[in-house]
Amino acid sequence: QKEVEQNSGPLSVPEGAIASLNCTYSDRGSQSFFWYRQYSGKSPELIMSIYSNGDKEDGRFTAQLNKASQYVSLLIRDSQPSDSATYLCAVRKGYTGFQKLVFGTGTRLLVSP
């Protein structure tokens, strides 16, 4: 079982729709969860972080965490063509001072005009 699993996609949504990206993780002790956006040929950029169960909203982005189900999701409202990118889910594992990020393979999102 992979430590962090994502559907590779592509996930295709029309402009203005809600895009829903999902991620599961295997280490029940993980405490910190991140979503990175990576445009083709570019480096990852942090867009959301979430540490406790529930929802966290930032503009058009909402991260959702359910530790009991070991599930993290990212919702993008009013999707724009500029949102087309690969979205990487990352889980921080270890303990304070000795932690590392484990990334999923990413989900490719295509937003069509």
Added chain:
Amino acid sequence: EAGVAQSPRYKIIEKRQSVAFWCNPISGHATLYWYQQILGQGPKLLIQFQNNGVVDDSQLPKDRFSAERLKGVDSTLKIQPAKLEDSAVYLCASSFDRDSEQFFGPGTRLTVL
């Protein structure tokens, strides 16, 4: 604030040759990371430095890869000899400390022929 700098941006070598990559982290960032990102996959941590000491190199293929951060600032990653499967983007990232947000450099795309 200047971001993480990496060079070269692209490198093409033949198998069994050696190659070196350079990274200059954001000023004041104590923690430096080298990741390998193979096409279609998420970044995989190779080595993590705290100042000039190695924190985690558990996934570094030590028979052919080496890395150093002698003065606790910039870092080099070397591959000797390279194999075809080393073709990937090598990303350097830095953070203020081990538990802070990581900022990624533009990466070096390595092609091994």
